[in-house]
Amino acid sequence: MAMFQTLPGxxxxxxxxxxxxxxxxxxxxxxxxxxxxxxxxxxxLEPLDLYKAKSGDEIExxxxxxxxxxxxxxxxxxxxxxxxxRLVGAKANALKRPIKWFSxxxxxxxxxxxxxxxxxxxxxxxxxxxxxxxEAETELIGLLVQCLCAFGLTEQxxxxxxxxxxxxxxxxxxxxxxxxxxxxxxxxxxxxxxxxDDAFKGYTEQFxxxxxxxxxKVLAFLQIKSLPALxxxxxxxxxxxxxxxxxxxxxxxxxxxAMGLSRFIEVDLGVVRGLAYYTxxxxxAFDRKGELRAIAGGGRYDDLVGKLGNVDxxxxxxAIGDMTFALLLEQRGLTPSLVQxxxxxxxxxxxxxxxxxxxxxxxxRAAGFRVDYPLKDVAFGKQFKAAAEAGARLALIFGSDExxxxxxxxxxxxxxxxxxxxxxxxxxxxxDSL
RNA sequence: GCGGCCAUAGCUCAGUUGGUUAGAGCACAUGAUUGUGAUUCAUGGGGUCGCGGGUUCGAAUCCCGUUGGCCGCCCCA
Numbered sequence: 399m400a401m402f403q404t405l406p407g408x409x410x411x412x413x414x415x416x417x418x419x420x421x422x423x424x425x426x427x428x429x430x431x432x433x434x435x436x437x438x439x440x441x442x443l444e445p446l447d448l449y450k451a452k453s454g455d456e457i458e459x460x461x462x463x464x465x466x467x468x469x470x471x472x473x474x475x476x477x478x479x480x481x482x483x484r485l486v487g488a489k490a491n492a493l494k495r496p497i498k499w500f501s502x503x504x505x506x507x508x509x510x511x512x513x514x515x516x517x518x519x520x521x522x523x524x525x526x527x528x529x530x531x532x533e534a535e536t537e538l539i540g541l542l543v544q545c546l547c548a549f550g551l552t553e554q555x556x557x558x559x560x561x562x563x564x565x566x567x568x569x570x571x572x573x574x575x576x577x578x579x580x581x582x583x584x585x586x587x588x589x590x591x592x593x594x595d596d597a598f599k600g601y602t603e604q605f606x607x608x609x610x611x612x613x614x615k616v617l618a619f620l621q622i623k624s625l626p627a628l629x630x631x632x633x634x635x636x637x638x639x640x641x642x643x644x645x646x647x648x649x650x651x652x653x654x655x656a657m658g659l660s661r662f663i664e665v666d667l668g669v670v671r672g673l674a675y676y677t678x679x680x681x682x683a684f685d686r687k688g689e690l691r692a693i694a695g696g697g698r699y700d701d702l703v704g705k706l707g708n709v710d711x712x713x714x715x716x717a718i719g720d721m722t723f724a725l726l727l728e729q730r731g732l733t734p735s736l737v738q739x740x741x742x743x744x745x746x747x748x749x750x751x752x753x754x755x756x757x758x759x760x761x762x763r764a765a766g767f768r769v770d771y772p773l774k775d776v777a778f779g780k781q782f783k784a785a786a787e788a789g790a791r792l793a794l795i796f797g798s799d800e801x802x803x804x805x806x807x808x809x810x811x812x813x814x815x816x817x818x819x820x821x822x823x824x825x826x827x828x829x830d831s832l
Numbered sequence: 833g834c835g836g837c838c839a840u841a842g843c844u845c846a847g848u849u850g851g852u853u854a855g856a857g858c859a860c861a862u863g864a865u866u867g868u869g870a871u872u873c874a875u876g877g878g879g880u881c882g883c884g885g886g887u888u889c890g891a892a893u894c895c896c897g898u899u900g901g902c903c904g905c906c907c908c909a
Contacts, residue, residue, distance in 0.1 A: 403882090403900070449909085457909070459833085477909045509907075510833085675909085691908080717909090747867075778867045786869040797867065809868080816868090 407517025435500040446471040474506035478523040487707010497527040514722040525715030532650035553661040561669035694718040739789030744771035745781040747797040755796040
């Protein structure tokens, strides 16, 4: 047994694992770039207060935090949002709008491990700053959907639930609830899907039982699954800000429809997301089978940059975690096998031939081809086997007979055909054959 | 933080009522095969049975503790 184990919840990436991870990151990067997002990065270790400021003391229990040698209270980052708010806030006046940024980074949370959750994980974070209107949500939801579709997932595999905390606030205000009670009701709404009527226990303890007629309206509202149903409930109220908000909804859904993404989107007012800092549209991606935890989540947080970056700036963002996402790809058989195959494997007759082979190997590698060869003398049969197992497309045979004639035999490992090439033309010959 | 199940080779696992030197398949390595990828066969390396303690003449096996894993609850930024 190993004398040292990895810390609980931490992960090691052997070459095959890392190849899969890199594949994830590569497609995410390409997709984010295609949508016009610029990549940034920032420290893994941050002042503890950065997270307290955003989320309160309670969050500290789930933080990897400690005191550094300079006596500073620090924490490994559990998420990107506070950091990116600080970054943007610090240069807000110098940055071209809209600010469309993304990053891929590792995050740490001191939590109990579970399926799809460890103590370290990677996330793609994408955010737009400086755009208050639903055009920003259009871009982000579009990007989110494509970040999943890029791997071959379809509307059969996942969907995005779209909701709106503003509409909840406006609606509950119109029903006569004050802000604390509104937050209490939203807490119940967040839990309703899981606990049913028990979700209102917390509210009842704090404020007393919710009026039955009011509760019926809340329950009806959280079950709304379409824009027309939403309009039917809200339009009669004749409330200006609600009307304006419905216009935002029409714009967002219209935009997404024009992008051909309607089949991924489900209006679902039952989603409010627990985070107190979300201020508008919120959205979450789930697998259709409902077997996994959320694949991605995001929403608008217009007040956070002001709080953490000292400049008022509207913002929307989302994050996709790598663990649940990898489980989904696995379930759907979409995890590719990514063997790092060489282009060329050199079969070398013996020590004398090796010298000649090195020249060609060096030239091929300098030209950018992936070239491998046995480090020590091995029987010919073994070398061909090794070439086949490595997945090489070509085998170059550096035998004594060939080298005596100044040539190398090029074997195509797929169709087993062979041809001779002058030693000096090896690079061109390989280029032609691949 | 709470609860359930689990821990034997790199992987998947077997291991009798507690009883010789703890096994198999896969994987890996070598050879049969000194110029061509398969199959097959042979051989080999690799385990203080997660760790610590206890019971016993004797523990992978029974008991206690501990660490780690899986699953669920809380939480999920």
